[in-house]
Every structure is written in structure tokens, then in C-alpha cells.
Amino acid sequence: MDKEFFTPRTLGDAIGVSQSSLKRWADKGLLNVEKTAGGHRRIGMEEALRFIRESGVTVVKPDLLGLGSEDLEVQEDELSSADRLYYALHSGDETRVRSLVLNQYLDGRPLYEIFDEDIQPAMARIGLLWHDEVSGITIEHRAHDICLQVLADLRFRLPRVFTKGTAIGAAVPGDPYTLPTAMVSTALRGEGFSAVNLGPNLPIEALLDEAKKIKPVIAWLSVSHLRKAHILRTEIKELARELREQNTFLVMGGSQIHKLRLDRDPYVLIGKNIHELVSISRGLVANIPQSSESKGEFS
Ligand code: B12
Incomplete structure (x- = not known):
């Protein structure tokens, strides 16, 4: 995919500063500016977003950066961010959901907070609607699709610098x-892992096969719906044993994980939410000596 670039003028206008300020920041090494073959300055999209997020500058014209143009503060400042998201999802307003999530991210809010405190509760609330009326089903399906699109968009905007090694995972069969x-x-990518999502309903043997090939630091499994718990429990035990032999940690979670009743195992770590996932991943990396191989950048 082609990289998206902004001119210093576009970025300056978007954050309400002059081109000379941008140039000064670039000279000080605060903003990484690239040059085109013709010698023109350009700022990569990821770099622009990193700079906005880390420097705390305010985006005054988000539309220039393709982030939607609504002034959210003025419109609904009494609502929590989770409530705003709920209403935007309920009405199927994809642009607004996208802008709400990306603005939270640019404001420096950790991804795990956006996921656990906004998206998860908003979807849980949406999930109650189908009990009352048939349109609730439509709203739920639409909201789910919007979340997926926005998550993909967010993931695309994360810095592609993977210093923590690889991670792979999926939802259980x-x-x-x-x-x-x-x-x-997405959260593991944000933490610097080259994370590959193998999607829903993955056979355990497929995860193991891939893990043997790429030897990830982390293999994750999400359990939101449990079928044949006794078979799955045996398969996961065997998976954990094989992963342990190659020093891959199995990290598990999901709303139905407690029903699996897994045995205690130091190589199987269970997290309640994305915040715990992030804490677990940070703990693992802190305890693993980084070889030059696993420190490399992946794309
Ligand atoms: C979207 C949705 C669907 C979609 C799913 C689309 C898809 N392809 O994914 C569709 C429409 C298909 C669907 C179908 C059904 N659904 Co549904 N669904 C939902 C809904 C609204 C959102 C689920 C979601 O994605 N949430 C967002 C995620 C991110 O949140 P989460 O799962 O809680 O995950 C958090 C943690 O668990 C943790 N976590 C998750 N994974 C991992 C992994 C690791 C490693 C770690 C550390 C942490 C972690 O972090 C997350 C963020 O905080 C929920 C409502 C709810 N309360 O969740 C109902 C819900 C789960 N569904 C429900 C039901 C009843 C059904 C159906 C039976 C409805 C029906 N009559 O057909 C079917 C059954 C499908 C099946 N075979 O299982 C019920 C389940 C009740 C129960 N537990 O028994 C719920 C709770 C709705 C409700 N209140 O009634 N559903």
C-alpha cells in the first residue's frame, strides 16, 4: 500500500501552526520530515499522527488529515466518550465513530482504555437491544461492522515499528x-509487536502449526463463545505444552474464558481485558532477554 504523506503546509494548517514552526521542530529532531526526489519536504501520515499524539498539539482542522471535521467538544461535552460512541454506533454513523475513536487516540489516550472503557461497554449496551425489538439486531450487526472498520483504520495508522517480536492469535474453534x-x-501492535490476527473460529492445530513456523513471543486465544469445552480444554493443554517448548507464551482472555476452567500453568496467562493483556505483554518482554533477531523491525 502506498504511504500517505502530508506537505508541511497541510500539517501546519491542520494543527494551526506556521510552516516555520514545523521546520524548527524538524530541525530539533521532534518531527521526522522526509524529502521527495525533487527536494520537497513531506511528512508521513504515521509520523504526523505520532507527533500530534506525543506533542499534545491540538488538531484544529482534522479534515485536512482525513480525520473528519466534527468539533466534538462543543457538541456534546456532557456525555462520556463511551456514551458518545454508543449513540454514534446506535445511529450507524461510521464517520462519527471513526472520528471519535481517532480523536481519543490522538489525544493520547491509551488504546487499551479506548477499547475497554469505550468500545467494549458501547457494544455491550448495543447487545441488549435485540431483546426488545427486531431493529436491535440490525443495529447490532451494523455497529459491529463499523467497529471492525474503525479498528482496521486505527491499526493502519499505528507506527509500524515492531521491536518486541511477533505475536499471533485468534478466537478459538x-x-x-x-x-x-x-x-x-491492534493493542499488541500498539505495544510494538508484529501482531498477526488469524481471526475467528481457528482450529487449535492451525495456530500451533503457524506458531511452530514463526516462533512468536506471544500466541493469544480469545474465547467469547464456548463449544465443546472439554475437547477444547484438552487441545489447549497440549497447545500450551508445545508452545512452552519453544518459549512462546499463551495469553488467553475473552468473556467466556472462565468457563474453560484451565489448570494453572506459568506459560498460560489469562487477562480480563485489553489493559491486562498490555500489562502481561509488557511483563513478558521485560523478562525476556531480547536477541538481535527478535529486536528487528518487521513490516
Ligand atoms: C456483536 C455481537 C454478535 C455478532 C458477532 C459478529 C462477529 N462476527 O463477531 C452476532 C450478531 C453474529 C452475534 C450473534 C449471537 N450473539 Co452476540 N453479541 C454481540 C455483542 C453485541 C458484541 C460482542 C463484541 O464483539 N464485543 C466487543 C468485545 C471486544 O468485547 P468482549 O468480547 O467483552 O471482550 C473484552 C474482554 O472479554 C477481553 N478480551 C476478549 N478477548 C480477549 C483475548 C485476550 C487474550 C485477552 C487478554 C482479553 C480478551 O477484552 C475485551 C475488551 O475489553 C455482544 C454484547 C456483549 N456484551 O459483548 C453480544 C452477545 C455476546 N451475544 C449474545 C447472544 C445471545 C448471541 C446469539 C445467541 C444471538 C442469537 N439469538 O442468535 C448469537 C450466537 C452466536 C454464536 N454462535 O455464538 C449474548 C451472549 C449472552 C451469553 N453470554 O449467553 C450477548 C452478551 C448479547 C446479550 N446481552 O444478549 N453476536
Whole structure:
């Protein structure tokens, strides 16, 4: 995919500063500016977003950066960000959901907070609607699709610098839920893992096969729907044993994980939410000596 670039003028206008300020920041090494073959300055999209997020500058014209142009503060400042998201999802307003999530991200909010405190509660609320009326089903399906699109968009905008090694994962066999495992992979990417999401309903043997090939630091499994718990428990035990031999940690979570009743195993770590996933991943990396191989950048 072609990289998206902004001119210094576009970025300057978007954040309400002059081109000379941008140039000064670039000279100080705060903003990484590239040059085209013709010698023109350009700022890559990821770099622009990183700079906005880390420097705390305010985006005054988000539309120039393709982020939607709504002034959210003025419109609904009494609502929590989770409520705003809920209403935007309920009305099927994809542009607004996208802009809400990306603005939270640019404001420096950790991804795990956006996921656990906004998207998860908003979807849980949406999930209650189908009990009352048939349109609730439509709203739920539409909201789910919007979340997936926005998550993909967000993931695309994360810095592609993977210094922590690889991670792969999926939802367990029989589990059709796509959002939780997509969230895990996005969060791990945000943490600097080259994370590959293998999607819903993955046979355990397929995860093991891939893990043997790429020897990830982390293999994750999400459990939102449980079928044949006794068979799955045996398969996961065997998976954990094989992963342990190659020093891959199995990290598990999901709304139905407690029903699996897994045995205690130091190589199987269970997280309640994305915040715990992130804490687990940070703990693992801190305890693993980084070889030059696993430190490399992946794309
Ligand atoms: C979207 C959705 C669907 C979609 C799924 C589309 C898809 N392809 O994914 C569709 C429409 C297909 C669907 C179908 C059904 N659904 Co549904 N669905 C939902 C809904 C609204 C959102 C699920 C979601 O994606 N949430 C967002 C994720 C990110 O949140 P989460 O799963 O809680 O994950 C968090 C943690 O668990 C954790 N986590 C998750 N994975 C991992 C992994 C790791 C490693 C770690 C550390 C942490 C972690 O972090 C996440 C963020 O905080 C929920 C409502 C709800 N309360 O969740 C109902 C819900 C789960 N569905 C429900 C039901 C009843 C059904 C159906 C039976 C409805 C029907 N009559 O047909 C079917 C059954 C499908 C099946 N075979 O299982 C019920 C389940 C009740 C129960 N537990 O028994 C719920 C709770 C709705 C409700 N309140 O009634 N559903």
C-alpha cells in the first residue's frame, strides 16, 4: 500500500501552526520530515499522527488529515466518550465513530482504555437491544461492522515499528466473534509487536502449526463463545505444552474464558481485558532477554 504523506503546509494548517514552526521542530529532531526526489519536504501520515499524539498539539482542522471535521467538544461535552460512541454506533454513523475513536487516540489516550472503557461497554449496551425489538439486531450487526472498520483504520495508522517480536492469535474453534481478537492484535501492535490476527473460529492445530513456523513471543486465544469445552480444554493443554517448548507464551482472555476452567500453568496467562493483556505483554518482554533477531523491525 502506498504511504500517505502530508506537505508541511497541510500539517501546519491542520494543527494551526506556521510552516516555520514545523521546520524548527524538524530541525530539533521532534518531527521526522522526509524529502521527495525533487527536494520537497513531506511528512508521513504515521509520523504526523505520532507527533500530534506525543506533542499534545491540538488538531484544529482534522479534515485536512482525513480525520473528519466534527468539533466534538462543543457538541456534546456532557456525555462520556463511551456514551458518545454508543449513540454514534446506535445511529450507524461510521464517520462519527471513526472520528471519535481517532480523536481519543490522538489525544493520547491509551488504546487499551479506548477499547475497554469505550468500545467494549458501547457494544455491550448495543447487545441488549435485540431483546426488545427486531431493529436491535440490525443495529447490532451494523455497529459491529463499523467497529471492525474503525479498528482496521486505527491499526493502519499505528507506527509500524515492531521491536518486541511477533505475536499471533485468534478466537478459538467454534467462536465466531471477530472484534475481540482484532482488538488484541491492534493493542499488541500498539505495544510494538508484529501482531498477526488469524481471526475467528481457528482450529487449535492451525495456530500451533503457524506458531511452530514463526516462533512468536506471544500466541493469544480469545474465547467469547464456548463449544465443546472439554475437547477444547484438552487441545489447549497440549497447545500450551508445545508452545512452552519453544518459549512462546499463551495469553488467553475473552468473556467466556472462565468457563474453560484451565489448570494453572506459568506459560498460560489469562487477562480480563485489553489493559491486562498490555500489562502481561509488557511483563513478558521485560523478562525476556531480547536477541538481535527478535529486536528487528518487521513490516
Ligand atoms: C456483536 C455481537 C454478535 C455478532 C458477532 C459478529 C462477529 N462476527 O463477531 C452476532 C450478531 C453474529 C452475534 C450473534 C449471537 N450473539 Co452476540 N453479541 C454481540 C455483542 C453485541 C458484541 C460482542 C463484541 O464483539 N464485543 C466487543 C468485545 C471486544 O468485547 P468482549 O468480547 O467483552 O471482550 C473484552 C474482554 O472479554 C477481553 N478480551 C476478549 N478477548 C480477549 C483475548 C485476550 C487474550 C485477552 C487478554 C482479553 C480478551 O477484552 C475485551 C475488551 O475489553 C455482544 C454484547 C456483549 N456484551 O459483548 C453480544 C452477545 C455476546 N451475544 C449474545 C447472544 C445471545 C448471541 C446469539 C445467541 C444471538 C442469537 N439469538 O442468535 C448469537 C450466537 C452466536 C454464536 N454462535 O455464538 C449474548 C451472549 C449472552 C451469553 N453470554 O449467553 C450477548 C452478551 C448479547 C446479550 N446481552 O444478549 N453476536
